[in-house]
Amino acid sequence: MSAIAVAKKDFQDAVRSRGLIALTVIFVLFTVGGAYVGTQVAGVFGDEAGDTLDLVYALQSPASFLVPIIALLIGYGAVAGERERGSLKFLLGLPHTRWDVVFGKIVGRSAVVTVSILVGFAAGFVAIFAFTGSVSPAEYVVFTLLTVLLGFVYVCIGVGLSSMTRSTTRAAVGAFGLLGLLWLLWGFIGNLLLYLDTGSAFLFESPAPDWYLAFISLPPGPAYGSAIGAVLGESGFTAVSFYEQQGLIEGGLPVVAEPWFGFVILALWAMIPLLIGLLRFDRVDL
């Protein structure tokens, strides 16, 4: 109950921030742009039934790029910011535990990110309808829900990092350092290891080593792609499924690279930073 009161207050507070409005506008522009590109691609292939799926392909990239940024921007100041400004003294002076505060923040900020995603995707939905005159709502809804899940995972990461420090600067460095690691370094490290293992930094020959397929499936982005593939029963949302189509994989996927395992990976990404943040926040002097 207590966490819900915190969440409600936090949502009312955060949803009034101008930054959120700006982020949502950018997101709308990207989904409408993505919808346009998606429908153009569908038109090229003359594939009417695939409209929504093509749209999902087209929107997956901007979503997996923008949603983490939005969620981290919304999340990183959640706890550290209140500590820095001193409003945490007011909040914790009321009968809430520190866990209540962190969980309330997760719920409140997730709700904020969800609003942003829903606005963006509603615009995308309207756009594709305007461009093509037909949409398959079921696939679109599934895609939207999984994107909300991705947003939730990054809110957990952001709030987790925010709970570890009293400085919003440090929380921001942590959050965007992590994005740099996941988006830039991860692939590079993968290629480096692949080079050390096989003598080539890129996959040209079959079979792809299992460890490499597992490694590139681990960040939240690929896990999000895996989850979309698992639910929609389609391939093409992850690099692994691309390699599969190219015939570079023999003898099945390692379990980590299985589409359904994307959900497990997302859950771990949500829980591990959050748990570390909670344990730390629960112990420190404020």
Added chain:
Amino acid sequence: MIRTVPAIRLTDVTKRYGDETALSGLDLEVKQGEIYGFLGPNGAGKSTTINLLLDFVRPTSGEVRVFDFDAQSEGLAIRERTGILPEGFSLYDRLSGRKHIEFAIESKGVSDDPDALLERVGIPDAAEKKVGGYSKGMTQRLALAAAIAGEPDLLILDEPSTGLDPAGAREMREIIRQERDRGATIFFSSHILEQVDAVCDRVGILRDGELVAEDSVSGLREATADETTLIVELDRLPKNATEQVAALDGVSKVTTQGSTATVSCRDDVKTRVLRAFEDSGATVENFEAEESSLEDLFISYTTGASA
């Protein structure tokens, strides 16, 4: 609540931040139903003590209990019975005053009327206004309204008159009295004596993390009644002079500034104090004696070099 249980009890509490000792071996007991003034200069450890009560920080050693609940393991039970006006806090700039009070009411699970609370602290017209536009004094009043919501058994007020003008400070004291009369215990800290003097049943004076005096206000007055403050101007201050004077029976405090010594002592030892200075090799150039006020006592307890 069993009336015999102390509202607040600290037993041999030490708190260190790194190498710095904020509190050392503090024992403190506040009875239910009293207004306890917690006095001391800035940096004496008042806020650390309050932060310990609220479980914002944890003791290095010792035990902190509020209504016999352990501050650390039963902090929620404490805060369910306690209204808090913290020091150095901020509120949510984008939310209105009423939203804050509604949030406090919901958090405490009570059913107070937000408007009545805002009325009581004197800011009924600011209910719809966003707190970002509040003055420091209005913010302080709003936080007080949140603190007294739900009639808590204990009110912890850290420097409550911060940002208030004299009239506002008087209203604050009035509310403190009303809350005590309703049956609440009030623990409030201040570095300004007159606020404590006007309203407190009992006063504790904290200095450098230790309780250096504790008594009722009238008790402190009595203790100071036959006290004299002797201001002695010397040609120079020889080594050990301070120690020799401080060691005299009837001398409670010696502070020095340059070659001027300020001595708090019993009326009848004045001449012995002067002789002690002369014995140490100094020449008394001038001296002045004045009756101690509570203010002097406070200042002698909380400032200057210790004897």
